[in-house]
Amino acid sequence: MKDERLPLAALILMFAESGYKSLVYVIGLIVIGFRDRRDGGWIVWVLVAVGVLLVFGMTLVRYLRFTYRLADAQVVIKSGLFVRKTRHIPYAKIQTLRRQQWFFLKPFNLESLTIETSGKNGSEGEAQLYAVAPSVGVAIDARRKTAQAKAVPAQAVPAPALAARDQAAAAAQLGALGAAGQPSEPAAVLDPTASAQPSAPVTSGAEPLPAELSYTISAHDLNLYALTSLGFIPILTGALWLWDKFDDIVPKDWEQNVNRYMAQLAVAALVAVIIVALVIGIVISYLRLVQKYYQFTLTQSGDTLTAARGLLKRTQVSTRLHQLQAVRFSQTVIRQWFHLTTVQALIASNASDDEQSDAMVLMPVVKADQALTAMRRFVTWLPAQVPALQTVQRSRYWYYIRNAALGNLVAVLAGLVGIYFGRPAWLLPAALIGAAWVLLAALQGTYSARSAGVKILSPDLLVLQKGGWWRRQRYFVRRANVQSLEVNTSVWLAKRRVCHLVINVRQGDSNENIEVSYLEQPVADAVRAWYRPADFGAGDWAL
Known part of the structure:
Protein backbone atom coordinates (compact mmCIF):
# COMPACT_ATOMS: atom_id res chain seq x y z
CA MET A 1 0.00 0.00 0.00
CA LYS A 2 1.37 3.40 -0.95
CA ASP A 3 1.85 6.35 1.38
CA GLU A 4 -1.25 8.52 1.83
CA ARG A 5 -1.47 12.26 2.33
CA LEU A 6 -3.90 13.88 4.71
CA PRO A 7 -6.98 15.56 3.19
CA LEU A 8 -6.95 19.34 2.75
CA ALA A 9 -9.33 19.65 5.72
CA ALA A 10 -6.46 18.44 7.92
CA LEU A 11 -4.56 21.63 7.07
CA ILE A 12 -7.37 23.69 8.62
CA LEU A 13 -7.20 21.67 11.84
CA MET A 14 -3.43 21.97 11.96
CA PHE A 15 -3.68 25.74 11.43
CA ALA A 16 -6.23 25.97 14.26
CA GLU A 17 -4.07 23.90 16.60
CA SER A 18 -0.95 25.95 15.87
CA GLY A 19 -2.87 29.19 16.29
CA TYR A 20 -4.31 28.06 19.62
CA LYS A 21 -0.88 27.12 20.94
CA SER A 22 0.50 30.51 19.88
CA LEU A 23 -2.44 32.51 21.24
CA VAL A 24 -0.97 33.04 24.71
CA TYR A 25 2.24 34.45 23.21
CA VAL A 26 0.29 36.80 20.94
CA ILE A 27 -1.79 38.09 23.85
CA GLY A 28 1.33 38.55 25.96
CA LEU A 29 3.05 40.45 23.16
CA ILE A 30 0.06 42.76 22.72
CA VAL A 31 -0.31 43.43 26.47
CA ILE A 32 3.39 44.17 26.92
CA GLY A 33 3.77 46.05 23.63
CA PHE A 34 0.85 48.45 24.10
CA ARG A 35 1.70 49.42 27.64
CA ASP A 36 2.58 53.11 27.82
CA ARG A 37 3.33 53.38 24.08
CA ARG A 38 3.03 56.74 22.36
CA ASP A 39 3.51 55.62 18.75
CA GLY A 40 0.20 53.75 18.51
CA GLY A 41 1.92 50.38 18.83
CA TRP A 42 2.27 49.79 15.08
CA ILE A 43 5.53 47.90 15.62
CA VAL A 44 3.65 45.47 17.87
CA TRP A 45 1.18 44.67 15.09
CA VAL A 46 4.07 44.13 12.68
CA LEU A 47 5.68 41.63 15.08
CA VAL A 48 2.35 39.85 15.58
CA ALA A 49 1.76 39.61 11.82
CA VAL A 50 5.27 38.26 11.22
CA GLY A 51 4.78 35.70 13.99
CA VAL A 52 1.42 34.57 12.60
CA LEU A 53 2.84 34.19 9.09
CA LEU A 54 5.79 32.24 10.45
CA VAL A 55 3.54 29.83 12.39
CA PHE A 56 1.23 29.30 9.42
CA GLY A 57 4.16 28.80 7.07
CA MET A 58 5.71 26.15 9.30
CA THR A 59 2.32 24.45 9.64
CA LEU A 60 1.90 24.35 5.85
CA VAL A 61 5.31 22.72 5.42
CA ARG A 62 4.50 20.23 8.19
CA TYR A 63 1.27 19.31 6.38
CA LEU A 64 3.03 18.82 3.06
CA ARG A 65 5.71 16.66 4.65
CA PHE A 66 3.25 14.36 6.48
CA THR A 67 2.27 10.95 5.05
CA TYR A 68 0.96 7.72 6.54
CA ARG A 69 0.52 4.11 5.45
CA LEU A 70 -1.43 1.18 6.92
CA ALA A 71 0.94 -1.72 6.33
CA ASP A 72 0.10 -5.32 7.09
CA ALA A 73 1.66 -5.34 10.56
CA GLN A 74 2.10 -1.68 11.46
CA VAL A 75 1.21 1.94 10.88
CA VAL A 76 4.03 3.84 9.16
CA ILE A 77 4.08 7.61 9.59
CA LYS A 78 6.57 9.95 7.93
CA SER A 79 6.83 13.54 9.15
CA GLY A 80 9.30 16.26 9.99
CA LEU A 81 9.87 19.87 9.10
CA PHE A 82 13.66 19.92 8.69
CA VAL A 83 14.54 16.45 9.99
CA ARG A 84 12.66 13.63 8.27
CA LYS A 85 11.26 11.10 10.77
CA THR A 86 9.69 7.71 10.07
CA ARG A 87 7.68 6.06 12.85
CA HIS A 88 6.71 2.40 12.81
CA ILE A 89 3.81 1.59 15.18
CA PRO A 90 2.98 -2.14 15.32
CA TYR A 91 -0.74 -2.82 15.68
CA ALA A 92 -0.08 -5.14 18.63
CA LYS A 93 1.53 -2.26 20.56
CA ILE A 94 -1.39 0.15 20.23
CA GLN A 95 -2.93 0.55 23.68
CA THR A 96 -5.63 3.15 23.05
CA LEU A 97 -7.27 4.61 19.97
CA ARG A 98 -9.06 7.95 20.25
CA ARG A 99 -11.36 9.13 17.47
CA GLN A 100 -12.66 12.73 17.35
CA GLN A 101 -15.06 14.32 14.90
CA TRP A 102 -15.81 18.03 15.00
CA PHE A 103 -19.27 19.05 13.81
CA PHE A 104 -17.84 20.77 10.73
CA LEU A 105 -16.09 17.53 9.70
CA LYS A 106 -19.23 15.42 9.89
CA PRO A 107 -20.67 16.52 6.50
CA PHE A 108 -17.36 15.50 4.92
CA ASN A 109 -17.29 12.16 6.78
CA LEU A 110 -13.87 12.87 8.31
CA GLU A 111 -12.44 12.45 11.80
CA SER A 112 -9.14 12.77 13.65
CA LEU A 113 -7.29 9.84 15.20
CA THR A 114 -4.87 9.72 18.12
CA ILE A 115 -2.83 6.54 18.52
CA GLU A 116 -1.56 5.71 22.00
CA THR A 117 1.17 3.20 22.81
CA SER A 118 3.14 2.39 25.94
CA GLY A 119 6.06 4.36 24.48
CA LYS A 120 4.77 7.53 26.18
CA ASN A 121 5.05 10.54 23.90
CA GLY A 122 3.38 13.32 25.88
CA SER A 123 -0.26 14.37 25.99
CA GLU A 124 -0.70 14.27 22.21
CA GLY A 125 -0.10 10.53 21.93
CA GLU A 126 2.29 8.53 19.82
CA ALA A 127 0.77 9.74 16.54
CA GLN A 128 -2.09 11.88 15.25
CA LEU A 129 -3.91 11.60 11.94
CA TYR A 130 -5.94 14.72 11.19
CA ALA A 131 -9.20 14.59 9.24
CA VAL A 132 -9.05 11.08 7.81
CA ALA A 133 -11.93 8.85 6.74
CA PRO A 134 -13.60 6.79 9.53
CA SER A 135 -12.57 3.66 7.63
CA VAL A 136 -8.96 4.36 8.64
CA GLY A 137 -9.84 4.15 12.34
CA VAL A 138 -11.96 1.05 11.77
CA ALA A 139 -9.12 -0.64 9.91
CA ILE A 140 -6.53 0.21 12.59
CA ASP A 141 -8.83 -1.01 15.36
CA ALA A 142 -9.60 -4.28 13.58
CA ARG A 143 -5.93 -4.98 12.84
CA ARG A 144 -4.99 -4.08 16.40
CA LYS A 145 -7.45 -6.64 17.81
CA THR A 146 -6.26 -9.30 15.39
CA ALA A 147 -2.59 -8.67 16.16
CA GLN A 148 -3.14 -8.63 19.92
CA ALA A 149 -5.22 -11.81 19.76
CA LYS A 150 -2.36 -13.56 17.96
CA ALA A 151 0.21 -12.23 20.42
CA VAL A 152 -1.71 -13.33 23.53
CA PRO A 153 -4.12 -16.20 22.83
CA ALA A 154 -7.33 -15.91 24.81
CA GLN A 155 -7.59 -18.32 27.74
CA ALA A 156 -10.95 -19.41 29.04
CA VAL A 157 -11.23 -19.03 32.78
CA PRO A 158 -14.20 -20.53 34.58
CA ALA A 159 -16.13 -17.96 36.58
CA PRO A 160 -18.62 -18.93 39.29
CA ALA A 161 -22.12 -17.56 38.99
CA PRO A 198 -17.30 -13.56 39.16
CA SER A 199 -18.01 -12.78 42.80
CA ALA A 200 -14.31 -12.27 43.54
CA PRO A 201 -11.37 -10.96 41.53
CA VAL A 202 -9.85 -13.46 39.11
CA THR A 203 -6.31 -14.15 40.24
CA SER A 204 -4.95 -16.37 37.47
CA GLY A 205 -5.08 -16.51 33.72
CA ALA A 206 -6.95 -14.04 31.56
CA TRP A 381 -13.22 -7.53 39.48
CA LEU A 382 -15.05 -4.76 41.34
CA PRO A 383 -16.71 -5.93 44.58
CA ALA A 384 -20.48 -6.27 45.02
CA GLN A 385 -20.30 -3.94 48.01
CA VAL A 386 -17.71 -2.26 50.23
CA PRO A 387 -17.67 -2.82 53.98
CA ALA A 388 -16.94 0.01 56.39
CA LEU A 389 -13.50 1.51 55.81
CA GLN A 390 -10.74 1.75 58.36
CA THR A 391 -10.96 5.52 58.84
CA VAL A 392 -8.79 8.14 60.50
CA GLN A 393 -9.43 8.40 64.24
CA ARG A 394 -11.25 11.52 65.32
CA SER A 395 -8.34 12.49 67.55
CA ARG A 396 -6.23 12.80 64.38
CA TYR A 397 -8.57 15.26 62.66
CA TRP A 398 -6.53 18.08 64.17
CA TYR A 399 -3.61 17.31 61.86
CA TYR A 400 -5.76 17.79 58.76
CA ILE A 401 -7.26 21.02 60.10
CA ARG A 402 -3.84 22.39 61.05
CA ASN A 403 -2.30 21.60 57.66
CA ALA A 404 -5.20 23.12 55.73
CA ALA A 405 -5.47 26.31 57.82
CA LEU A 406 -1.82 27.06 58.51
CA GLY A 407 -0.66 27.60 54.93
CA ASN A 408 -3.66 29.77 54.12
CA LEU A 409 -3.17 31.77 57.34
CA VAL A 410 0.41 32.61 56.36
CA ALA A 411 -0.70 33.72 52.89
CA VAL A 412 -3.50 35.87 54.35
CA LEU A 413 -1.17 37.57 56.85
CA ALA A 414 1.34 38.33 54.10
CA GLY A 415 -1.43 39.84 52.01
CA LEU A 416 -2.67 41.95 54.92
CA VAL A 417 0.83 43.33 55.50
CA GLY A 418 1.02 44.38 51.85
CA ILE A 419 -2.43 46.01 52.04
CA TYR A 420 -1.48 47.87 55.25
CA PHE A 421 1.43 49.59 53.49
CA GLY A 422 -0.27 49.95 50.11
CA ARG A 423 -4.01 50.54 50.68
CA PRO A 424 -4.65 50.99 54.44
CA ALA A 425 -8.32 51.83 53.84
CA TRP A 426 -8.90 48.30 52.56
CA LEU A 427 -7.39 46.62 55.62
CA LEU A 428 -10.61 45.91 57.54
CA PRO A 429 -12.62 44.33 54.70
CA ALA A 430 -9.53 42.41 53.60
CA ALA A 431 -9.04 41.10 57.15
CA LEU A 432 -12.67 39.93 57.28
CA ILE A 433 -12.35 38.16 53.92
CA GLY A 434 -9.05 36.60 55.04
CA ALA A 435 -10.58 35.31 58.28
CA ALA A 436 -13.47 33.78 56.35
CA TRP A 437 -11.02 32.11 53.96
CA VAL A 438 -8.96 30.59 56.81
CA LEU A 439 -12.18 29.31 58.41
CA LEU A 440 -13.17 27.76 55.06
CA ALA A 441 -9.75 26.08 54.84
CA ALA A 442 -10.20 24.65 58.35
CA LEU A 443 -13.59 23.24 57.38
CA GLN A 444 -11.97 21.73 54.31
CA GLY A 445 -9.43 20.05 56.58
CA THR A 446 -12.26 18.52 58.59
CA TYR A 447 -13.89 17.33 55.37
CA SER A 448 -10.65 15.68 54.21
CA ALA A 449 -10.18 13.93 57.56
CA ARG A 450 -13.73 12.56 57.54
CA SER A 451 -13.25 11.28 53.97
CA ALA A 452 -9.95 9.41 54.49
CA GLY A 453 -9.94 5.64 54.89
CA VAL A 454 -8.67 2.29 53.58
CA LYS A 455 -9.90 -1.31 53.46
CA ILE A 456 -8.42 -4.59 52.22
CA LEU A 457 -11.21 -6.38 50.34
CA SER A 458 -9.36 -9.52 49.26
CA PRO A 459 -5.80 -10.77 48.70
CA ASP A 460 -5.92 -8.98 45.33
CA LEU A 461 -8.09 -5.89 45.88
CA LEU A 462 -7.68 -2.75 47.98
CA VAL A 463 -9.93 0.27 48.38
CA LEU A 464 -8.61 3.69 49.42
CA GLN A 465 -10.53 6.90 49.97
CA LYS A 466 -9.28 10.45 50.33
CA GLY A 467 -10.70 13.97 50.31
CA GLY A 468 -9.40 17.05 48.55
CA TRP A 469 -10.83 20.51 48.06
CA TRP A 470 -14.50 19.60 48.41
CA ARG A 471 -14.08 16.38 46.45
CA ARG A 472 -14.09 12.82 47.79
CA GLN A 473 -12.42 10.08 45.75
CA ARG A 474 -12.61 6.33 46.30
CA TYR A 475 -10.10 4.11 44.46
CA PHE A 476 -10.35 0.39 43.79
CA VAL A 477 -6.85 -0.93 43.05
CA ARG A 478 -5.66 -4.45 42.30
CA ARG A 479 -2.38 -5.53 43.82
CA ALA A 480 -0.93 -6.31 40.39
CA ASN A 481 -1.42 -2.66 39.34
CA VAL A 482 0.30 -1.10 42.37
CA GLN A 483 3.60 0.35 41.17
CA SER A 484 4.92 1.07 44.66
CA LEU A 485 3.82 1.43 48.26
CA GLU A 486 5.18 3.85 50.83
CA VAL A 487 4.64 4.15 54.58
CA ASN A 488 5.94 7.53 55.75
CA THR A 489 6.17 8.98 59.23
CA SER A 490 8.17 11.51 61.24
CA VAL A 491 9.91 11.40 64.59
CA TRP A 492 6.92 13.03 66.28
CA LEU A 493 4.28 10.90 64.55
CA ALA A 494 6.24 7.69 65.15
CA LYS A 495 5.91 8.21 68.89
CA ARG A 496 2.13 8.23 68.46
CA ARG A 497 2.22 5.27 66.04
CA VAL A 498 0.75 7.39 63.24
CA CYS A 499 1.89 7.35 59.60
CA HIS A 500 0.97 8.17 56.00
CA LEU A 501 0.12 5.47 53.48
CA VAL A 502 0.96 6.19 49.81
CA ILE A 503 -0.07 3.93 46.92
CA ASN A 504 1.31 4.73 43.45
CA VAL A 505 -0.41 3.51 40.30
CA ARG A 506 0.27 4.40 36.70
CA GLN A 507 -1.91 7.12 35.20
CA GLY A 508 -1.26 7.99 31.58
CA ASP A 509 2.37 9.02 31.19
CA SER A 510 2.75 9.84 34.86
CA ASN A 511 1.77 8.58 38.28
CA GLU A 512 -1.36 8.78 40.43
CA ASN A 513 -0.33 9.33 44.02
CA ILE A 514 -3.05 8.02 46.36
CA GLU A 515 -2.20 9.13 49.89
CA VAL A 516 -4.20 8.47 53.04
CA SER A 517 -2.63 10.50 55.83
CA TYR A 518 -2.49 10.04 59.60
CA LEU A 519 -3.50 6.39 59.73
CA GLU A 520 -2.72 4.21 62.71
CA GLN A 521 0.52 2.26 62.27
CA PRO A 522 -1.14 -1.20 62.47
CA VAL A 523 -3.46 -0.28 59.60
CA ALA A 524 -0.57 0.79 57.36
CA ASP A 525 1.39 -2.32 58.35
CA ALA A 526 -1.56 -4.51 57.35
CA VAL A 527 -1.66 -2.89 53.90
CA ARG A 528 2.10 -3.35 53.55
CA ALA A 529 1.69 -7.04 54.41
CA TRP A 530 -1.12 -7.26 51.83
CA TYR A 531 1.19 -5.82 49.16
CA ARG A 532 4.21 -7.98 50.12
CA PRO A 533 2.68 -11.18 51.55
CA ALA A 534 5.93 -13.11 51.04
CA ASP A 535 7.62 -10.86 53.62
CA PHE A 536 4.91 -11.37 56.26
CA GLY A 537 3.03 -14.27 57.77
CA ALA A 538 -0.22 -15.51 56.20
CA GLY A 539 -3.21 -13.47 57.25
CA ASP A 540 -1.16 -10.60 58.69
CA TRP A 541 -2.81 -8.23 56.21
CA ALA A 542 -6.39 -8.78 57.42
CA LEU A 543 -8.12 -5.68 58.77
Missing part, protein backbone atom coordinates in the same frame (compact mmCIF):
# COMPACT_ATOMS: atom_id res chain seq x y z
CA LEU A 162 -23.34 -14.97 41.41
CA ALA A 163 -25.23 -16.22 44.44
CA ALA A 164 -29.03 -16.03 44.28
CA ARG A 165 -29.21 -13.14 46.71
CA ASP A 166 -26.54 -11.22 44.77
CA GLN A 167 -28.51 -11.77 41.56
CA ALA A 168 -31.69 -10.52 43.19
CA ALA A 169 -29.95 -7.46 44.61
CA ALA A 170 -28.29 -6.70 41.28
CA ALA A 171 -31.62 -7.05 39.47
CA ALA A 172 -33.35 -4.74 41.93
CA GLN A 173 -30.66 -2.06 41.76
CA LEU A 174 -30.28 -2.14 38.00
CA GLY A 175 -34.04 -2.04 37.65
CA ALA A 176 -34.10 1.03 39.87
CA LEU A 177 -31.79 2.77 37.42
CA GLY A 178 -34.82 3.26 35.19
CA ALA A 179 -34.31 6.17 32.89
CA ALA A 180 -31.08 7.06 34.70
CA GLY A 181 -28.78 5.35 32.26
CA GLN A 182 -30.92 2.26 31.48
CA PRO A 183 -28.76 -0.66 30.29
CA SER A 184 -29.63 -1.83 26.81
CA GLU A 185 -29.86 -5.54 27.71
CA PRO A 186 -30.33 -5.99 31.50
CA ALA A 187 -32.15 -9.31 31.24
CA ALA A 188 -29.27 -10.98 29.43
CA VAL A 189 -26.75 -9.64 31.95
CA LEU A 190 -28.67 -10.72 35.03
CA ASP A 191 -29.52 -14.20 33.79
CA PRO A 192 -27.39 -16.63 35.89
CA THR A 193 -27.13 -18.99 32.93
CA ALA A 194 -25.88 -16.24 30.65
CA SER A 195 -22.72 -14.18 31.05
CA ALA A 196 -22.22 -14.67 34.78
CA GLN A 197 -19.89 -12.37 36.65
CA GLU A 207 -10.18 -12.40 32.69
CA PRO A 208 -13.47 -13.79 31.36
CA LEU A 209 -14.78 -11.87 28.39
CA PRO A 210 -18.46 -10.93 28.84
CA ALA A 211 -20.90 -10.50 26.02
CA GLU A 212 -21.25 -7.08 24.44
CA LEU A 213 -22.70 -4.61 26.96
CA SER A 214 -23.73 -0.98 26.69
CA TYR A 215 -24.76 1.96 28.84
CA THR A 216 -26.20 5.26 27.59
CA ILE A 217 -26.66 8.31 29.75
CA SER A 218 -30.20 9.67 29.93
CA ALA A 219 -31.13 13.32 29.47
CA HIS A 220 -32.10 13.47 33.16
CA ASP A 221 -28.68 12.21 34.27
CA LEU A 222 -26.86 14.53 31.89
CA ASN A 223 -28.70 17.53 33.34
CA LEU A 224 -27.88 16.39 36.88
CA TYR A 225 -24.23 16.01 35.96
CA ALA A 226 -24.02 19.50 34.44
CA LEU A 227 -26.02 21.22 37.18
CA THR A 228 -24.01 19.71 40.04
CA SER A 229 -20.65 20.59 38.52
CA LEU A 230 -18.17 23.02 40.07
CA GLY A 231 -16.91 23.91 36.61
CA PHE A 232 -18.09 27.50 36.98
CA ILE A 233 -15.24 28.20 39.44
CA PRO A 234 -12.44 28.11 36.81
CA ILE A 235 -14.63 30.25 34.54
CA LEU A 236 -15.02 32.90 37.24
CA THR A 237 -11.30 32.70 38.02
CA GLY A 238 -10.50 33.36 34.36
CA ALA A 239 -12.94 36.28 34.30
CA LEU A 240 -11.26 37.80 37.36
CA TRP A 241 -7.86 37.42 35.69
CA LEU A 242 -9.11 39.21 32.59
CA TRP A 243 -10.57 41.97 34.77
CA ASP A 244 -7.21 42.35 36.51
CA LYS A 245 -5.54 42.76 33.09
CA PHE A 246 -8.26 45.14 31.91
CA ASP A 247 -6.16 48.27 32.39
CA ASP A 248 -3.28 46.78 30.38
CA ILE A 249 -5.41 45.98 27.33
CA VAL A 250 -8.01 48.70 26.85
CA PRO A 251 -7.31 52.41 26.20
CA LYS A 252 -6.95 54.63 29.24
CA ASP A 253 -10.15 56.60 28.58
CA TRP A 254 -12.16 53.37 28.53
CA GLU A 255 -10.62 52.33 31.84
CA GLN A 256 -11.45 55.70 33.42
CA ASN A 257 -15.06 55.53 32.26
CA VAL A 258 -15.51 52.05 33.70
CA ASN A 259 -13.91 53.00 37.03
CA ARG A 260 -16.12 56.12 37.22
CA TYR A 261 -19.24 54.04 36.54
CA MET A 262 -18.31 51.37 39.11
CA ALA A 263 -17.68 54.03 41.76
CA GLN A 264 -21.21 55.38 41.28
CA LEU A 265 -22.89 52.01 41.82
CA ALA A 266 -24.54 51.32 45.15
CA VAL A 267 -23.65 48.26 47.22
CA ALA A 268 -26.86 46.53 46.11
CA ALA A 269 -25.94 47.10 42.48
CA LEU A 270 -22.49 45.61 43.02
CA VAL A 271 -24.03 42.57 44.66
CA ALA A 272 -26.37 42.26 41.66
CA VAL A 273 -23.37 42.40 39.30
CA ILE A 274 -21.67 39.62 41.27
CA ILE A 275 -24.81 37.48 41.17
CA VAL A 276 -25.20 37.99 37.43
CA ALA A 277 -21.55 37.02 36.89
CA LEU A 278 -22.09 33.89 39.00
CA VAL A 279 -25.20 32.93 37.02
CA ILE A 280 -23.39 33.47 33.72
CA GLY A 281 -20.53 31.25 34.93
CA ILE A 282 -22.96 28.49 35.93
CA VAL A 283 -24.80 28.69 32.59
CA ILE A 284 -21.53 28.53 30.62
CA SER A 285 -20.37 25.55 32.68
CA TYR A 286 -23.74 23.81 32.19
CA LEU A 287 -23.75 24.28 28.42
CA ARG A 288 -20.11 23.18 28.16
CA LEU A 289 -20.73 19.92 29.99
CA VAL A 290 -24.01 19.18 28.21
CA GLN A 291 -22.39 19.43 24.80
CA LYS A 292 -19.26 17.61 26.00
CA TYR A 293 -21.12 14.54 27.32
CA TYR A 294 -24.05 14.64 24.92
CA GLN A 295 -25.23 11.07 24.19
CA PHE A 296 -22.48 9.55 26.31
CA THR A 297 -22.28 5.81 25.64
CA LEU A 298 -20.08 3.14 27.20
CA THR A 299 -19.85 -0.18 25.36
CA GLN A 300 -17.84 -3.32 25.93
CA SER A 301 -17.00 -5.79 23.19
CA GLY A 302 -14.79 -8.64 24.29
CA ASP A 303 -11.97 -7.10 26.30
CA THR A 304 -12.34 -3.61 24.79
CA LEU A 305 -14.11 -0.69 26.49
CA THR A 306 -15.28 2.18 24.29
CA ALA A 307 -16.60 5.52 25.54
CA ALA A 308 -18.22 7.90 23.05
CA ARG A 309 -19.65 11.35 23.71
CA GLY A 310 -19.98 14.91 22.43
CA LEU A 311 -22.20 17.20 20.37
CA LEU A 312 -19.88 19.75 18.75
CA LYS A 313 -16.97 17.34 18.84
CA ARG A 314 -17.82 13.64 18.89
CA THR A 315 -15.06 11.75 20.73
CA GLN A 316 -14.65 7.99 20.91
CA VAL A 317 -11.98 6.40 23.12
CA SER A 318 -11.26 2.66 23.06
CA THR A 319 -9.04 0.88 25.57
CA ARG A 320 -8.52 -2.70 26.66
CA LEU A 321 -9.62 -3.92 30.08
CA HIS A 322 -6.12 -4.89 31.13
CA GLN A 323 -5.10 -1.24 30.69
CA LEU A 324 -7.27 -0.24 33.68
CA GLN A 325 -4.92 0.57 36.54
CA ALA A 326 -7.65 1.54 38.99
CA VAL A 327 -11.30 2.55 39.08
CA ARG A 328 -12.13 5.85 40.78
CA PHE A 329 -15.52 6.88 42.17
CA SER A 330 -15.42 10.67 42.47
CA GLN A 331 -17.89 12.97 44.24
CA THR A 332 -17.84 16.71 44.68
CA VAL A 333 -19.51 17.91 47.87
CA ILE A 334 -22.54 19.01 45.84
CA ARG A 335 -22.91 15.56 44.30
CA GLN A 336 -22.57 14.01 47.75
CA TRP A 337 -25.62 15.98 48.84
CA PHE A 338 -27.56 14.49 45.93
CA HIS A 339 -26.04 10.99 46.42
CA LEU A 340 -24.44 10.99 42.97
CA THR A 341 -21.02 9.79 41.87
CA THR A 342 -18.86 9.84 38.76
CA VAL A 343 -17.03 6.66 37.74
CA GLN A 344 -13.64 7.05 36.09
CA ALA A 345 -10.86 4.71 35.00
CA LEU A 346 -7.17 5.37 35.47
CA ILE A 347 -5.57 3.86 32.40
CA ALA A 348 -2.03 3.37 31.18
CA SER A 349 -2.37 5.86 28.32
CA ASN A 350 -3.12 9.52 27.67
CA ALA A 351 -6.74 8.96 26.61
CA SER A 352 -8.05 10.78 29.66
CA ASP A 353 -11.33 12.60 29.43
CA ASP A 354 -13.15 14.22 32.35
CA GLU A 355 -13.67 17.73 33.67
CA GLN A 356 -10.04 17.87 34.77
CA SER A 357 -8.82 15.63 31.89
CA ASP A 358 -7.00 13.23 34.21
CA ALA A 359 -9.05 10.03 33.72
CA MET A 360 -11.31 8.20 31.31
CA VAL A 361 -14.95 8.68 32.25
CA LEU A 362 -16.89 5.41 32.41
CA MET A 363 -20.16 6.83 33.78
CA PRO A 364 -20.53 10.61 34.15
CA VAL A 365 -23.16 10.33 36.87
CA VAL A 366 -24.94 7.47 38.61
CA LYS A 367 -26.67 7.00 41.96
CA ALA A 368 -24.02 6.28 44.60
CA ASP A 369 -25.77 3.17 45.92
CA GLN A 370 -26.11 1.74 42.39
CA ALA A 371 -22.64 2.62 41.08
CA LEU A 372 -20.85 -0.62 41.97
CA THR A 373 -23.65 -2.81 40.61
CA ALA A 374 -23.75 -0.87 37.36
CA MET A 375 -19.97 -0.91 36.89
CA ARG A 376 -19.52 -4.62 37.72
CA ARG A 377 -21.19 -5.39 34.42
CA PHE A 378 -18.15 -3.91 32.69
CA VAL A 379 -15.33 -4.33 35.25
CA THR A 380 -15.92 -7.74 36.78
